[in-house]
Amino acid sequence: MPRKKQSLVLKNWGYLVLVAAIVFWAVNDIGPGTALIAFLFTSVWLLTLAPVWCGATTRTGDGCRKNSYGLLGGCSYRQHR
Ligand SMILES: [Zn+2]
Numbered sequence: 701m702p703r704k705k706q707s708l709v710l711k712n713w714g715y716l717v718l719v720a721a722i723v724f725w726a727v728n729d730i731g732p733g734t735a736l737i738a739f740l741f742t743s744v745w746l747l748t749l750a751p752v753w754c755g756a757t758t759r760t761g762d763g764c765r766k767n768s769y770g771l772l773g774g775c776s777y778r779q780h781r
Pocket of ligand 1: 754763764776777
């Protein structure tokens with residue numbers, strides 16, 4: 701199913717950028733600027749789009765395990781943002 705594969709790539713492109721950043725870092729020929737930009741993209745992705753758990757502390761003291769996107773976002777509960 702190519703459609704599903706594409707969405708998986710769309711969800712996880714940040715990991716690819718992270719790998720690319722490490723490669724750029726290792727290959728000094730490209731220069732530190734490119735690696736820096738790649739790392740910048742990765743951090744933006746982590747903060748906004750990365751598939752992570754909500755992680756907000758609930759009233760029972762546990763971490764919220766609902767899925768959310770990005771470290772800055774929360775799950776569907778407004779209080780968790
Ligand atoms: Zn939550």
